Amino acid sequence: MQAMTNREPSLVELDRLAAIGEDVLKRCRAKGASEVDLGISVDEGLNVGVRLGEVESIERTRDRGLSLTVFFGKRKGSASTADLGADSITKTIEHACAIARHTEEDPCNGLADPALLAHDFPDLDLWHPWQITAEQAVDLALACEDAGRAFDARIDNSEGASVQVGSSIAIGATSHGFFSRERDTRHMISVALLAEDEAGMQRDYWYEAVRSAGDFPDVASIGRKAAERTLARLGARAIGTRQCPVLFAPPVARSLIGHFLSAVSGGALYRRASFLLDHLGRRVFPDFVQIAERPHLRRGHGSAAYDAEGVATRDSDLVRDGVIERYILGSYSARKLGMTSTGNAGGVHNIVVTPGEDDFAALVERMCTGLVVTELMGQGASLITGDYSRGASGFWVENGAIVHPVEEITIASNLRDMFGAIEAIGNDIDRRSHILTGSILVGRMTVAGS
Amino acid sequence: MTDLIAHAEQRLLQPGGLSTSDIERVFARLMTPAVDAADLYFQHSRSEAWVLEDGIVKEGSHAIEQGVGVRAMSGEKTGFAYSDEIVLPALLEAAGSARAIARAGSDGVGKPLAIAGSRALYPAVDPVDTLSSEAKVALLREVDAYVRAQDARVKQVIVSVSATLDTVLVAGSDGTLAADVRPLVRLNVQVIAEQGGRRESGSAGGGGRYGYEELLANGRAHRLAREAVRAALVNLDAVDAPAGTMTVVLGPGWPGVLLHEAIGHGFEGDFHRKETSAFTARMGERVAAPGVTIVDDGTLAGRRGSLSVDDEGTPTNCTVLVEDGIMKGLIQDKFNARLMGMRPTGNGRRESFAHLPMPRMTNTYMLAGERDPEEILRSVKRGLYAVNFGGGQVDITNGKFVFSASEAYLIEDGKVTRPVKGATLIGAGPEVLQRVSMIGNDLALDEGVGVCGKDGQSVPVGVGQPTLRIDAMTVGGTATA
Numbered sequence: 001m002q003a004m005t006n007r008e009p010s011l012v013e014l015d016r017l018a019a020i021g022e023d024v025l026k027r028c029r030a031k032g033a034s035e036v037d038l039g040i041s042v043d044e045g046l047n048v049g050v051r052l053g054e055v056e057s058i059e060r061t062r063d064r065g066l067s068l069t070v071f072f073g074k075r076k077g078s079a080s081t082a083d084l085g086a087d088s089i090t091k092t093i094e095h096a097c098a099i100a101r102h103t104e105e106d107p108c109n110g111l112a113d114p115a116l117l118a119h120d121f122p123d124l125d126l127w128h129p130w131q132i133t134a135e136q137a138v139d140l141a142l143a144c145e146d147a148g149r150a151f152d153a154r155i156d157n158s159e160g161a162s163v164q165v166g167s168s169i170a171i172g173a174t175s176h177g178f179f180s181r182e183r184d185t186r187h188m189i190s191v192a193l194l195a196e197d198e199a200g201m202q203r204d205y206w207y208e209a210v211r212s213a214g215d216f217p218d219v220a221s222i223g224r225k226a227a228e229r230t231l232a233r234l235g236a237r238a239i240g241t242r243q244c245p246v247l248f249a250p251p252v253a254r255s256l257i258g259h260f261l262s263a264v265s266g267g268a269l270y271r272r273a274s275f276l277l278d279h280l281g282r283r284v285f286p287d288f289v290q291i292a293e294r295p296h297l298r299r300g301h302g303s304a305a306y307d308a309e310g311v312a313t314r315d316s317d318l319v320r321d322g323v324i325e326r327y328i329l330g331s332y333s334a335r336k337l338g339m340t341s342t343g344n345a346g347g348v349h350n351i352v353v354t355p356g357e358d359d360f361a362a363l364v365e366r367m368c369t370g371l372v373v374t375e376l377m378g379q380g381a382s383l384i385t386g387d388y389s390r391g392a393s394g395f396w397v398e399n400g401a402i403v404h405p406v407e408e409i410t411i412a413s414n415l416r417d418m419f420g421a422i423e424a425i426g427n428d429i430d431r432r433s434h435i436l437t438g439s440i441l442v443g444r445m446t447v448a449g450s
Numbered sequence: 451m452t453d454l455i456a457h458a459e460q461r462l463l464q465p466g467g468l469s470t471s472d473i474e475r476v477f478a479r480l481m482t483p484a485v486d487a488a489d490l491y492f493q494h495s496r497s498e499a500w501v502l503e504d505g506i507v508k509e510g511s512h513a514i515e516q517g518v519g520v521r522a523m524s525g526e527k528t529g530f531a532y533s534d535e536i537v538l539p540a541l542l543e544a545a546g547s548a549r550a551i552a553r554a555g556s557d558g559v560g561k562p563l564a565i566a567g568s569r570a571l572y573p574a575v576d577p578v579d580t581l582s583s584e585a586k587v588a589l590l591r592e593v594d595a596y597v598r599a600q601d602a603r604v605k606q607v608i609v610s611v612s613a614t615l616d617t618v619l620v621a622g623s624d625g626t627l628a629a630d631v632r633p634l635v636r637l638n639v640q641v642i643a644e645q646g647g648r649r650e651s652g653s654a655g656g657g658g659r660y661g662y663e664e665l666l667a668n669g670r671a672h673r674l675a676r677e678a679v680r681a682a683l684v685n686l687d688a689v690d691a692p693a694g695t696m697t698v699v700l701g702p703g704w705p706g707v708l709l710h711e712a713i714g715h716g717f718e719g720d721f722h723r724k725e726t727s728a729f730t731a732r733m734g735e736r737v738a739a740p741g742v743t744i745v746d747d748g749t750l751a752g753r754r755g756s757l758s759v760d761d762e763g764t765p766t767n768c769t770v771l772v773e774d775g776i777m778k779g780l781i782q783d784k785f786n787a788r789l790m791g792m793r794p795t796g797n798g799r800r801e802s803f804a805h806l807p808m809p810r811m812t813n814t815y816m817l818a819g820e821r822d823p824e825e826i827l828r829s830v831k832r833g834l835y836a837v838n839f840g841g842g843q844v845d846i847t848n849g850k851f852v853f854s855a856s857e858a859y860l861i862e863d864g865k866v867t868r869p870v871k872g873a874t875l876i877g878a879g880p881e882v883l884q885r886v887s888m889i890g891n892d893l894a895l896d897e898g899v900g901v902c903g904k905d906g907q908s909v910p911v912g913v914g915q916p917t918l919r920i921d922a923m924t925v926g927g928t929a930t931a
Contacts, residue, residue, distance in 0.1 A: 391852035410926025
């Protein structure tokens with residue numbers, strides 16, 4: 001446990017959560033649980049919304065929760081409560097233990113290997129409470145929306161701007177001695193604007209998400225960016241059915257990396273529900289592609305010193321020179337596969353895709369003739385087969401220059417073919433999430449349209 | 451309703467020592483002169499889930515959620531706060547936060563609370579208790595064995611059951627006092643089949659607002675199991691889907707997700723008040739072909755999307771959205787209806803006490819036409835016959851929407867021929883239903899698995915439709931021949 005040097009309220013609250021956690025651990029053991037894993041969290045926030053220059057909503061949020069897993073030998077039961085009242089906690093313990101008497105033995109069940117647990121808790125610089133009143137948040141949101149609306153006369157409506165302030169404190173505890181306390185903050189500013197011309201209405205948005213409010217760009221720039229994106233869509237139309245290169249802009253390139261991560265995750269692999277089954281050590285991407293997990297980035301959106309089971313996280317390569325170096329495993333899926341946890345119970349931390357030399361404009365030029373995709377719609381990616389078919393909008397490019405905006409088309413291929421056909425990765429990294437990637441240029445896909 | 455109110459008060463108010471007279475004190479705090487309307491939403495929710503995988507019942511879980519949401523509205527402004535403690539000090543504090551949206555002023559009063567009359571569309575049972583834990587475990591094992599006995603190509607089976615009971619009490623400054631006890635159960639079967647190194651999955655599920663015994667009546671578990679196996683096996687033989695614009699025939703039931711995306715979201719009142727929907731100001735105009743009538747109906751007994759009263763205490767309705775191709779009605783909650791000078795339609799829904807209500811769909815479906823489904827298929831020279839779908843999504847401003855076929859076939863010379871791989875279909879809401887040229891006589895509602903997401907809030911919904919022929923839609927396959 002970290003030394004406590006001051007008593008600010010969040011630390012007092014953490015102490016209180018820790019005391020509840022220790023009590024719940026004891027009571028579960030007294031009920032006969034051989035192993036226990038629990039987490040308790042308190043999330044607090046302020047969300048303000050403005051629209052067309054007026055306040056629209058002010059919301060105060062405070063969500064609490066206890067989630068509990070007990071093992072009776074190799075049987076498991078889980079329960080949770082979203083209120084921390086004594087009665088609900090008692091019922092939660094009883095339900096978890098009762099369930100574990102009815103579930104069946106699974107030899108892969110149990111807590112993480114003690115040898116893998118985190119002992120060091122480096123400061124990842126994630127705690128930056130934003131001391132802002134509702135009135136100040138309203139002013140920021142108004143400034144953001146105003147800048148967007150003033151950008152161009154064709155911006156004639158708004159879905160509004162919002163400022164969201166959030167903080168979270170949590171403890172984690174297991175019956176085999178792991179104990180964590182964490183505090184982190186997340187803040188967001190977003191705006192969505194509409195424009196209209198004779199061809200109809202279009203809407204687009206922009207947002208910034210940070211750990212520390214000091215890292216926000218000028219709020220007016222967020223409004224202007226949303227306005228630019230909305231205006232760029234005016235006059236969009238379908239293109240004819242064809243095959244062509246597709247350049248995924250960073251916010252949607254992120255989803256391609258997300259599909260890869262899902263396909264090499266333990267749950268999909270032990271269920272044999274992944275198109276990348278048995279691909280460990282095999283080349284899936286061209287040899288210039290490098291993908292790494294970097295869990296300890298300061299202020300990173302996915303930074304954590306330990307995973308959901310307390311296993312220490314560490315820097316490591318997922319893809320080196322296009323070859324899959326490891327899977328993404330928690331203790332359960334690792335045991336199912338006869339492997340070792342990679343510290344990914346609960347998911348990946350920060351994923352860094354090594355950028356290439358080209359910025360977005362250079363990639364558009366390099367593509368020469370093809371489709372830039374800026375938005376994807378629907379869920380049409382099958383993890384089990386890799387078949388990919390999604391709605392898309394973006395821009396048609398000829399001779400290295402954008403010709404017109406595009407909508408009402410689909411793009412389709414198979415993820416395995418798409419990964420193999422990656423021709424370049426941009427240096428235009430989108431830093432708003434835990435997946436850090438630039439644009440991705442895929443050599444060939446099928447576009448269906450008019 | 452009186453019984454329900456008493457039940458809800460016992461569940462929600464009495465543990466914290468509250469009574470309806472305390473609710474009036476909270477309204478006195480909320481109703482400053484600048485506040486037009488306010489409401490309190492008390493909720494207790496419990497849910498459970500059991501999961502079988504690899505032949506063993508390996509997961510069981512239980513969740514409790516309770517609290518109260520306090521909302522104050524002033525013009526187009528909304529103040530909102532909530533608490534997971536249902537006690538008077540927490541309520542008064544939340545009321546103080548919520549009313550801060552309006553200019554400060556002296557305390558006021560709400561109208562006297564009056565219990566609204568309504569009909570119960572489902573039994574006030576706790577579905578969790580309608581089957582013992584032993585019986586749930588036995589059920590999952592039995593379904594697993596049944597699935598595996600269907601076909602040797604089945605390699606992985608995941609079976610799950612879940613049940614939720616929501617108890618809600620709504621009090622509004624307009625005098626509304628309503629309660630609802632809402633059971634919801636669901637059974638899901640997912641299968642992975644392998645053949646010659648190729649793997650495909652198939653799934654089926656169903657449920658509604660009743661207990662486990664009704665969920666399991668009439669061999670439904672086995673029927674869903676057979677359906678999941680069939681879907682997986684069909685896909686093992688699927689060839690590449692076509693790419694391009696072609697005639698599409700949609701099967702009955704769940705493909706009604708088309709209506710949810712193409713019409714439903716664009717008819718929600720908030721988007722019309724803000725004039726952000728592609729259907730803005732089109733009331734009374736043609737938005738679909740003659741013969742197309744689409745309703746949003748929250749009054750169907752036992753359906754997943756149904757509610758006796760919505761989350762603002764308004765009894766649900768059957769609202770006509772499109773009649774014979776003409777835009778007729780919107781989906782409204784109280785807030786947007788009041789600002790637009792319209793009537794609420796019983797569509798004010800929220801994910802929980804910790805979320806603000808919005809206009810949301812219930813069960814959205816198209817009424818039956820007169821065509822024999824076989825005749826519809828025979829009429830197509832070359833096209834796609836899509837009978838099952840995954841999810842969908844819509845951009846309500848430009849009207850573009852997608853939905854992803856998970857089971858589809860080629861139609862060649864009026865005959866259904868080869869199965870094709872899953873593909874996304876894309877279209878424009880205001881246009882696509884104008885291209886409906888034939889409507890089947892086989893209206894069906896879905897099995898009860900729909901979840902609708904909007905602004906980060908999920909609510910259970912239903913869809914339905916008869917077999918439909920759409921003369922031109924873009925199909926997002928890979929085969930360009």
